[in-house]
Amino acid sequence: MFLKSIRFTLTLWYSVTLALILIVFSSFLYVTLRNQLYQEVDRDLLAVAEAIASPTFEPFYRTAPAEMDQLLEDFIGVRSAGKYVRILDRRGEPRAATSNLDNISLPLDRRALTAAAANRISYATHRDGDLYPVRIISYPLLVRGQLDTVVQVGSSLVGPTEILNKILLIFTISIPLSLFLLMYGGWFLAGRALKPVDLITRSARRITAENLSQRLDVVNPRDEIGRLAETFNTTLARLENSFNRTRRFSADVSHELRTPLTILRGEIEVGLKWAKEPEEFRELMQSNLEEVHRMSGIIESLLELSRAEEKGLSLNLQEVDLRELLNDLIQQLRTMADEKGIHLEFAGALPVLVQGDRVRLHQVFLNLLGNALKYTESGGQVRLFLETENGYAKVGVSDTGQGIPADDISCIFDRFYRVDKARNRAHGGSGLGLSLVKSYTEAHGGRIEVASEVGKGSTFTVYLPIADGLPAGDSGEVDKPRGRH
Structure with missing residues (x-):
């Protein structure tokens, strides 16, 4: 485990890298210094050889x-x-x-003699036993183009050798010492650099499904590890929100299904104990059937929402004339509006074509109109309008009902959310209608917006992309949705 740690790996790589750098640098420095020293010796040897090869010295060649x-x-x-x-x-x-x-001997090998015969000066380094090496120059003298005399001058390399040996000794001591100091310093620095990772690890171990509200410690938000910790914290925030929604969803589902099941159980028990006549049993069965329908509706709505969230919602796309669709809805709901004494009107003169699923679009606007009629008192008004804007069909449903508090507007599309739970249950709502409206609208590439004021009413506006080739009524090029709510 220790050998696989990041700290050990970093220290090892530091050491290997520095060792290679030191070896290459030392080798380069040693070779350069050695060549420089040998060049100085060679220049000195050449000067002596030229002096001896001069005509002045020639008469003394046999002394x-x-x-x-x-x-x-x-x-x-x-x-x-x-x-x-x-x-x-x-x-x-x-x-x-x-x-x-x-x-000491100054050998003249075949290579040097051949070079001299070709009138070339040659250099060689000769080591005789345990003595210091000798640098030798072989200098040729030619008479009438033929080799006549070879002047050899040698010089002991004791000085350069001792200098080079001292350099090697310095390298031998300094390189291991430098590597040792680097390993110690690299181990220390790697520990300092990875300390935030240890803090993140300890913090992450304390986080469980029961305490997702905890966050990782961010030592320096401007470095890479700090940004990583902030990314983890963002992910934890999303997980916490998801867990909370899951818990709330489970609790709401349990509550919604428990109520009709409790009613079913109570009515069945009462019927088995007290019902005697066939008509009483018929009423009991009718009531039970209503509760079963209610549970089926809740389950079906949940399945639809799950499909939409998983991008598995199957849409039967076709060209839909929204004006025709909304006209049909107005006719269906006219009776309900008249019974409640609500003025229901529709404003939309031009046909507007969209590419969509007619059944689900019908359900979107039916839910919006149904809610508007439910929460508008007698004598109020519900208005449905159809327009085009920037390549989108704009369908609005406005009412003069009780309105929605500002704090609740951001939550009304959540599953089972109710502004007034008692009033919703009295009207038979499950709290899934607006969730389905939002999911269906977004599945069509659109969006929904809401504006409301308590005591004055609400306006829900649905934007759907207009189908290609729309004739009249289009007022601009098709844009992307400006946002989802």
Whole structure:
């Protein structure tokens, strides 16, 4: 578990990355410094070799070693110190050499001899036993285009070697130490960086279905982890809202179904105990049937709402003339309006075609008109109007009823929500009508808006996209819905 932690992984990658950087940098620095030191030695060797190869020095090519030492001191000066000189003929046989060559050799291999025959200067590094390596230059002298003499000058690399060894020692100590310090610092910094993650983890473990109101701690909302925590908090808020709606929905369903079941049970018990005549049993069965219809309606409405929410609502789309559909509704509800003494009117002169499911659109406007008639007192007015606006059919239902309080407007489309529960139950409502209206309208690509004032009435406005090819009455291009409520 420890080896799979993010903290360990980050520290490991820090260390591996720095190790690679240090190794590459150190290698580059070592090679560059080594080449620079060797170039300085080569320049010094070339200067000595050119001096020895000069015509002034030529008569002394066959002197004894002691004389050669003195000649070098006289001609070259202190630069001859630490230098090994050997003069060879064209076959590589020695002619003269310095006395210090007794303890060291200056080999002339075939490669150097071949280069000299081609009038090329060659360099080589020779290591003799445990001694420091020697840098050697082989300098050719040609007579009439033919190799005549080879001047070899060697110089001990003790200085450059010691410098390079010290550099290697520094690298050997500093690189592991740097890696150790980095691992410690990386472990510490990774812990600091991941501390908000630990806080989020501890907070998330405390959150259950029973306390969804808790939120994750946000240490710094401007960094990536802070934004992640805020995203989790937003998700938790949605989950809390969903859980609350589910609980409320379950409670409402239980309540709505318990009432008709209680009535059924009571009436059946009373009928079994007291009913004697066939007419009494008929009344009992009629009452039971009404309650069964009520429960069936609730269940069917819930199924329709679930299908709409899951995008599984099947619509039988066809061209629907809203003016014709609304005219039919007005005729159906005229009798109810006359019985309550309510003035019912319809304003819509031009045909307006929409692409929709006629049955469900009928149910949308039937629910809206039915609610308007239910909650409008005798002597009031219910007005239905049909217009077009920005490529949408606009159907409004306004009444002069009791109105809806401002605090309740945002909730009236929720399932089983009632502004006045006693009044709704008295009118036989289940609290699902407006939920279905909203779901059906949105399934058609439309939206519904509501405006209301307590004591003055309400206006519900449905916007539906107009079908392509509408003749008269369209006042603009088709726009997307401006929002859903």
